[in-house]
Every structure is written in structure tokens, then in C-alpha cells.
Amino acid sequence: DVKVTQSSRYLVKRTGEKVFLECVQDMDHENMFWYRQDPGLGLRLIYFSYDVKMKEKGDIPEGYSVSREKKERFSLILESASTNQTSMYLCASSTLTVTRDSTDTQYFGPGTRLTVL
Amino acid sequence: QKEVEQNSGPLSVPEGAIASLNCTYSDRGSQSFFWYRQYSGKSPELIMFIYSNGDKEDGRFTAQLNKASQYVSLLIRDSQPSDSATYLCASYSNTGNQFYFGTGTSLTVIP
Numbered sequence A: 001d002v003k004v005t006q007s008s009r010y011l012v013k014r015t016g017e018k019v020f021l022e023c024v025q026d027m028d029h030e031n032m033f034w035y036r037q038d039p040g041l042g043l044r045l046i047y048f049s050y051d052v053k054m055k056e057k058g059d060i061p062e063g064y065s066v067s068r069e070k071k072e073r074f075s076l077i078l079e080s081a082s083t084n085q086t087s088m089y090l091c092a093s094s095t096l097t098v099t100r101d102s103t104d105t106q107y108f109g110p111g112t113r114l115t116v117l
Numbered sequence B: 001q002k003e004v005e006q007n008s009g010p011l012s013v014p015e016g017a018i019a020s021l022n023c024t025y026s027d028r029g030s031q032s033f034f035w036y037r038q039y040s041g042k043s044p045e046l047i048m049f050i051y052s053n054g055d056k057e058d059g060r061f062t063a064q065l066n067k068a069s070q071y072v073s074l075l076i077r078d079s080q081p082s083d084s085a086t087y088l089c090a091s092y093s094n095t096g097n098q099f100y101f102g103t104g105t106s107l108t109v110i111p
Helices: none
Strands: A004-006 A010-013 A019-025 A031-038 A042-049 A064-070 A073-078 A087-094 A112-116 B004-006 B011-014 B019-025 B032-038 B045-050 B054-058 B061-066 B071-076 B085-093 B098-101 B105-110
Touching: A004 A087, A010 A019, A019 A031, A019 A087, A019 A112, A031 A064, A031 A073, A042 A064, A042 A073, A042 B098, A073 A087, B004 B085, B011 B019, B019 B032, B019 B085, B019 B105, B032 B061, B032 B071, B045 B054, B045 B061, B045 B071, B071 B085
Parallel strands: A010 A112, B011 B105
Antiparallel strands: A004 A019, A019 A073, A031 A042, A031 A087, A064 A073, A087 A112, B004 B019, B019 B071, B032 B045, B032 B085, B054 B061, B061 B071, B085 B098, B085 B105
16 A cells, blocks of 8 residues: 655644655655645645655745655755745655556645644 | 646536536646545545546546547546545646646535
8 A cells, every 4th residue: 555654744833943844655656746735726846856865846946945865755844934835735756757557646645734823 | 827727616516416527738748647536634635547538437437538639527427425525637747757736626516
């Protein structure tokens, strides 16, 4: 059974704090992704990684950084949290390239609802 | 222009009816298409995927793909209240190695 886990379901932080969101997958997937999801805006890609120590900016990387030191773990870092970063954060993983195999898709973690006060 | 466009709804159907959800995409290089269901406060879960033109059926769900029109749809037959959720359409292209998501269509099945 595929599994993507995230370190926290709910998190409350104060403006200016450094925030770490952790994601772990046990499927030996090459790709890992961080999205944020806001009402009316859908899923927006923050960063993704296709290999250890590799990272690519997504659509909204400003104010975020990422770290991938091990294949199974992908961390999202908010260097100095701001109220406009209050959101649902979703981690996902997938194989390197999606083929016609039914298992080749993107699997999501349960999400972290972050509130920045 | 967004890569994947969906009508945000809300869409309401009575229990037992057919719900029809639609999606268009802009990248002709997109090869794979996915439908995810997302309950309120939960993460998306895959319910259907389709690669070839035509229809693909899985239980009460049918996905339809028309590459010429760049159109993907999801039909839910015999809709149940438990089908009430937001449905996300997604595309994937090997060239970008990224998934592109629509903003989702909210479906409510009325008992």
C-alpha cells in the first residue's frame, strides 16, 4: 500500500518564525512535490524534486525553500512565516516518468493545515 | 491561460442521477489524464486515469478523453451522497515532468 506521510496535520506558527514541513514516502519514488491549496485557487506547485539534492521551482516558490537529502524525504521550509502563507500544504510523490501503468501517478500525503498568526 | 481548466461549479444532482464533470487542457503534448476526488479537509485521492481516446469505465465511473478537442470528462452513474466532493482534473506531460491540476469542480449529490 502506497504511503506518503507528513509530519503534522495541523500547525500554528507566529509571523517571522521559521517553519519546517516534513514529507516521507515509502514507494521509492524519484519525484516529490510540494503544493499549497487555497479556496478558489486550486493546487499550486511550490517546488518539486526529481532526485536527491535536486530541486526545481514551481509556480510560487517565493518565501519557500526545500531540502532533499534522502530519496524518501522532502522538506519544505518557510524561512520567515507570514500570514499570507496560511494554507493547506500537500506533499506528493510519483515515479520519474508517468507511463501507462496504473500505478504511475501522483500520490498525496494527508496534508498539513498551517495557520500563521 | 491555465494548463487545465474546469468549471468550478457547484454542481448539484439528485441521488441516482448521472453527474457529468468536464475539463479542458491546453498542452497537446499531454499524455495522461487523471481524476482525483477530494473530500473537504482531506487530500486528493485518485479515482480514474485515462491515456487513450475514448471511454474508460470503472464501476460507476466513466472517464472520456477526446485528444482532438483537448477535452476530458468524468461521468458518475447512480450518484450517491457519498460522491459529494470536489473533483480535480489533472494532466501529465513527459516533457515537463509535471502534473497540472484544474481548480476543481464541487459536486453535491442531494438525497
